[in-house]
Amino acid sequence: MSSPQQPVFKALADPTRRAILKRLQEGSETAGEIAEAFAISKPSLSHHFNILKAAELVRTERRGQHIVYSLDATVLQEAMAMLLDLFSPGDASHEQDNDVE
Amino acid sequence: MSSPQQPVFKALADPTRRAILKRLQEGSETAGEIAEAFAISKPSLSHHFNILKAAELVRTERRGQHIVYSLDATVLQEAMAMLLDLFSPGDASHEQDNDVE
DNA sequence: TATATATTTAGACAAATATCTAAATAAAAG
DNA sequence: CTTTTATTTAGATATTTGTCTAAATATATA
Numbered sequence: 001m002s003s004p005q006q007p008v009f010k011a012l013a014d015p016t017r018r019a020i021l022k023r024l025q026e027g028s029e030t031a032g033e034i035a036e037a038f039a040i041s042k043p044s045l046s047h048h049f050n051i052l053k054a055a056e057l058v059r060t061e062r063r064g065q066h067i068v069y070s071l072d073a074t075v076l077q078e079a080m081a082m083l084l085d086l087f088s089p090g091d092a093s094h095e096q097d098n099d100v101e
Numbered sequence: 102m103s104s105p106q107q108p109v110f111k112a113l114a115d116p117t118r119r120a121i122l123k124r125l126q127e128g129s130e131t132a133g134e135i136a137e138a139f140a141i142s143k144p145s146l147s148h149h150f151n152i153l154k155a156a157e158l159v160r161t162e163r164r165g166q167h168i169v170y171s172l173d174a175t176v177l178q179e180a181m182a183m184l185l186d187l188f189s190p191g192d193a194s195h196e197q198d199n200d201v202e
Numbered sequence: 203t204a205t206a207t208a209t210t211t212a213g214a215c216a217a218a219t220a221t222c223t224a225a226a227t228a229a230a231a232g
Numbered sequence: 233c234t235t236t237t238a239t240t241t242a243g244a245t246a247t248t249t250g251t252c253t254a255a256a257t258a259t260a261t262a
Contacts, residue, residue, distance in 0.1 A: 013110045018110070021187055031208075041251075042208085044251050133237090141221070142221075148221080165238090166237060168238080
């Protein structure tokens with residue numbers, strides 16, 4: 001079994017992506033709206049969107065010419081659970097795979 | 102203000118490092134003991150230790166010729182808090198800096 | 203249909219990362 | 233004080249990552 005949350009931790013490792021999630025937490029936004037808030041090019045943002053989508057941290061929906069991004073908290077919860085696990089010695093009943101080859 | 106938890110998320114992004122933390126959660130170990138559990142070289146592990154130390158996720162203590170590594174959960178809690186923040190729209194009273202240049 | 207707007211894909215490139223082997227350092231034991 | 237054991241540092245290298253510009257795609261509108 002290989003770690004299903006690897007893409008999530010990778011996604012969270014970048015400050016720009018965390019900032020995107022932070023914005024989306026306040027409400028859905030179009031790619032363009034998000035792009036306005038950052039100093040990097042739209043293609044670069046698009047690349048970050050792809051990583052967030054791959055990690056299932058965001059969902060997308062087309063609305064006319066716009067693509068609306070919104071937060072998907074489900075996977076975030078799993079990542080949290082994994083971190084929580086690091087706190088709680090003893091209870092290893094729901095141990096996760098650690099993906100070391 | 103620049104993100105103080107950037108090193109933590111970077112540290113957590115690597116599966117080997119997460120596995121190291123996981124082991125330490127069960128109890129402190131020497132560098133050598135940890136190394137035995139992984140298929141990579143000791144210098145490579147040492148590199149990972151440095152990153153974990155820089156993120157303040159582990160502490161070290163010399164015991165004779167051995168160096169004992171143990172988990173430091175403090176910073177982990179802060180990371181958790183940041184993730185938790187992503188869940189709770191509305192309450193922005195303890196908002197964190199997002200470190201986008 | 204032609205044009206404008208929104209977003210993504212393609213391809214290039216520099217910087218960061220994970221890994222390795224060889225050498226250095228530190229402590230213990232003979 | 234020399235040797236062994238434990239760990240780290242140095243330096244090299246291949247891969248991954250974040251960024252860019254230019255081009256492609258998709259939708260809306262004149």
